[in-house]
Amino acid sequence: MTELQKMDPDWLVFHPAPKLPDFQLPKGAVDAHCHVFGPAAEFPFAPERKYTPCDAGKVELYALRDHLGFTRNVIVQATCHGNDNRAMMDACRSGGDLARGIASVRGDITEAEIREMHAAGVRGVRFNFVKRLVDDTPKEVFLAIANKIKHFGWHIVVYFEAQDLEEIEPFLKQLPTTVVVDHMGRPDVSKGVDHPDFQRFIQLMEDNTNIWSKVTCPERLSKQGPPYDDVVAYCAEIVARFPDRVLWGTDWPHPNMKSHMPDDGALVDFIPKIAPSKALQQQLLVDNPMRLYWA
Numbered sequence: 001m002t003e004l005q006k007m008d009p010d011w012l013v014f015h016p017a018p019k020l021p022d023f024q025l026p027k028g029a030v031d032a033h034c035h036v037f038g039p040a041a042e043f044p045f046a047p048e049r050k051y052t053p054c055d056a057g058k059v060e061l062y063a064l065r066d067h068l069g070f071t072r073n074v075i076v077q078a079t080c081h082g083n084d085n086r087a088m089m090d091a092c093r094s095g096g097d098l099a100r101g102i103a104s105v106r107g108d109i110t111e112a113e114i115r116e117m118h119a120a121g122v123r124g125v126r127f128n129f130v131k132r133l134v135d136d137t138p139k140e141v142f143l144a145i146a147n148k149i150k151h152f153g154w155h156i157v158v159y160f161e162a163q164d165l166e167e168i169e170p171f172l173k174q175l176p177t178t179v180v181v182d183h184m185g186r187p188d189v190s191k192g193v194d195h196p197d198f199q200r201f202i203q204l205m206e207d208n209t210n211i212w213s214k215v216t217c218p219e220r221l222s223k224q225g226p227p228y229d230d231v232v233a234y235c236a237e238i239v240a241r242f243p244d245r246v247l248w249g250t251d252w253p254h255p256n257m258k259s260h261m262p263d264d265g266a267l268v269d270f271i272p273k274i275a276p277s278k279a280l281q282q283q284l285l286v287d288n289p290m291r292l293y294w295a
């Protein structure tokens with residue numbers, strides 16, 4: 001790694017030895033939200049990045065998949081790689097049919113580039129609105145991308161925070177594909193499930209049947225820390241109301257965690273609290289991601 005790409009001094013490295021989960025995942029379970037970082041010597045981080053992480057490549061990711069008992073991964077382009085999707089695509093290619101990807105792309109992406117990404121396993125693009133992670137992209141640029149990728153049957157993953165939903169809601173409603181919201185739109189879990197911010201998100205899903213949610217990142221949203229009991233009600237509410245439009249993922253290697261680094265095995269043990277029946281677990285972990293990414 002070059003001196004320029006040295007990990008941030010306060011960076012927390014992923015858990016070195018996660019526990020074996022007590023919860024047994026259903027056969028064919030998909031970790032539908034995870035990332036790769038580098039390795040930087042092979043896939044340097046983007047100059048415009050807002051953080052410089054540790055290396056966390058495909059070798060470690062697939063070892064974690066096998067350790068936890070997942071079968072498949074959806075690898076979401078991390079913002080530290082900007083619009084350079086090489087690390088994510090290389091990981092997808094190595095995963096063969098067991099991996100899919102979500103890319104970040106420029107407005108002038110060509111059809112040939114989309115086709116190459118599709119061949120590598122990419123099935124969607126990510127639009128990021130979280131200001132601490134990315135510079136602003138004009139909505140016209142996102143719409144231009146949406147209109148290009150829709151012809152490939154791809155979908156759009158969006159990352160925003162609860163306080164910004166009101167502003168971007170009209171934009172979300174214009175999107176012509178399935179839209180997957182990262183981490184439930186990041187509710188403030190000190191406010192309660194009944195708070196208007198979270199209810200706005202529930203109403204958005206209620207009114208727009210193309211909008212899905214990842215019920216992920218209790219470790220990020222929790223104010224209490226492990227075992228993240230203060231996040232259960234939020235995830236459980238979405239799973240119960242929209243069982244055919246939810247996805248789950250580890251979020252490994254957990255970019256920008258500052259309070260603590262979660263044990264990925266303990267995160268898997270969170271699943272039965274939010275999807276209490278075998279039928280819900282099967283939808284969340286197998287049927288929904290297979291329909292969206294492997295159909």
Ligand SMILES: O=C(O)c1cc(C(=O)O)oc(=O)c1
Nearest residue numbers: 077078079080133182255256
């Ligand atoms: O909250 C975060 O810091 C975060 C960052 C990224 C990314 O940098 O891509 O992805 C995530 O899913 C979450």
